[in-house]
Amino acid sequence: MTVFGQPSADTDKAIVIGAGLGGLSAAMRLGAKGYAVTVLDRLDRAGGRGSSIDQNGHRFDLGPTIVTVPQLYRQLWEDCGEDFDRDVDLRPVEPFYEIRWQDGSVFTATGSTETMVAEVARLSPGDVKGYKRFLKDSARRYVVGYEGMVTKPMHKLWETIKVLPEFARLRADRSILGLARARVKDERLRMALSFHPLFIGGDPMHVTSMYALVSHLEKEYGVHYSVGGVQAIADAMVKVIERQGGQVIQGAEVDEILIETGSVQGVRLTDGAVMAAPLVVSNADAGHTYNHLLRNHRKRRWTRAKLKRSRWSMGLFVWYFGTKGTSAMWPDVGHHTILAGPRYEGLLQDIFMKGHLADDMSLYLHRPSVTDPGVAPAGGDTFYALSPVPHLGHDNPVDWSTEAAKYQEKVAAVLEQTLPGFQDHLSASLTFTPEDFRSRYLSPHGCGFSVEPRILQSAWFRPHNVSEEAKGLFLVGAGTHPGAGVPGVVASAKVLEQLVPDAPASRKTTLPMAAE
Known part of the structure; x- marks a missing residue:
């Protein structure tokens, strides 16, 4: 086997574990640097949590549905000599x-500041001034938290320490819900300004107010599909x-990362x-990387005990369902709806x-067929309804083998208020619980x-992109920075x-823009 950094015919080889969007992005960037x-x-199929399942003519996005910051993708493609669009x-x-x-009230989010201010004024006229302050809060946090940190390595403590004065000035110690409370009085608006961290697994009552940057990010770059x-x-x-000469192998599960004399071997x-x-x-x-893939290697930092003490994101109950003959029904229900x-x-x-596991819930309802009719048979719709639920690591975890069907009935009762009669038109149906997230x-x-993503589980405090455990081992994806x-x-x-x-000079090339 080869050792990272030593001259060898194999020093240009790289293995990426997992074809999620982080792994695929990593493979693209390594390919551009000359690695095989x-x-x-x-x-x-590729995509990880961003993959899909087909059932009865419906294509269900299993995970992320919203594309923000499209320049990230365009830059990734460009850096590989390719054209994203x-x-x-x-x-x-x-x-x-x-x-x-x-209570029947509605808040519609758009890219227009003028329209958003009008929405706030309609719901709670007295909160307009506070909302405008929140927009300024969001813009400042975007500059510090997104532009200043997201694409920069944070494995050295100094990189985090040097931003602490700015974090203190922006009251990063205060939660995003705490910031919303300080700016607006209407409880509906407090929810509307603070719920975004739920889409990355954070509790709005405890994650840092730096996540207010999402409001600015949406306004600046829009929401895409x-x-x-x-x-x-x-x-x-x-x-x-594949055009770079790499390969993606599906149905191949890695059981262990091999390490010898402090270096990755394969x-x-x-x-x-x-x-x-x-x-x-x-x-x-x-967590899986350190607890399972490195189970036979003594860890210096991310030990089993340390991971056990960490706070983890919530679980998800997701009901994917298709309907027939409904494309003209529920005309007021758009692509993305929060219930x-x-x-x-x-x-x-x-x-x-x-x-x-409470009886009540809030749901995210996804209806991509209003934008992309191809996700459903002609005249039909494809949906998913997502409910945040507890993860399985709590004392007395939810027994989904007995609760899933009952919880689905409760979700259906909530959906009936928005999609009346939808169950009479069902043509496909499947559910994911935290048990499925654990097994899949x-x-x-x-x-x-x-x-x-709490403040003391972010940046340097989060598992690093370059691992302390072995030379040549790196991490990408949701569990590492950013x-x-x-x-x-x-x-x-x-x-x-x-x-x-970069890979050895013999392989390093500048890729031309792919031909049309």
Whole structure:
């Protein structure tokens, strides 16, 4: 076997564990640096949590549905000598989403500041001034937290220490919900300004107010949808990797990362096969990487005990369902809808702190067929309804073998208020619980988004992109810096690019722009 950094015919080989968006982005960037890359993935199609399932003519996006910061993808493609817009049909979604409360009130989010201020004035005239202050808060946090940190390595403590004065000035110690409380009085608006961290696994009552930057990010870059879903982006990534000379192997599960004399040697698969490489990038969950893939290696930092003490993101219950003959029904239901439950803070406490599966819920309803009719048979619709629920690591975890069907009935009752009669038109149906996230994605505790993005579990405090455990071992994806969410996992590969040297000069090439 080869040792990272020593002269060898194999020093240009790299293995990426997992074909999620982080792993595929990493493979693209390593390919552009001259490496011969092999991506190994246990599923039957690329994309990881961004993959899809087909049933009865419906294509279901299993995970992320919203594309933000499209320049991240365009830059990734450009750095590989490719053209993103030739490979992916990305379309803006306007309005971004709609929040509906049980009292019948509605808040519509758009890219227009003027329209958003009018929405606030309609709901709560006295909060307009506070909302404008929140917009300024969001813009300042975007500059510091996104532009200043997201694509920069944070494995050295100094990189985090030097931003602490700015964090203190911006009151990063205050939660995003705390910031919303300080700016607006209307409880509906407090929810509307603070719920975004839920889409990356964070409790709005405890994650830092730096996540207010999401409001600015949405306004600045818009909300987009990829025709064919996020799966189409993943498939396009695979094609770029193959054009670079790399390969993506599905149905190949890595069981162990092999280490010798402090350096990565390669990986062993579950079927016993060994693949040698001096550079290994894990896109598996950081918890799975350290607890399982490195189980025979004594850890210096991310020990089993340390991971057990960490706070993890919530679990997810997702109902994927298709309907027939409904494309003209429910004309007021758009691409993205948030159905707010009767409680906000109490529900968050049940999910994150108590580990209690409540009877009430808030749902994210995804209806891509209004933008992309091809996801459903003619005249039909494809949906998914997502409910945040406790992960499986709490005391007395939810027994989903007995609770799943009952919880689905409760979800259906909530959906009936927005999609009356939808159950009479069902043509496809499947559900995912935290048990499925644990078995399908090897996610610790069945979490939806790995380690929770609290302030002391971010930047240097999060599992590093360059591992302390072995020379030649790197991490990308939701469990490492900068964190969960599609922009975060794609950006983690940009961080990786800065940490990995170019492949030997004999392979290093400047790729021309792909021919039309």
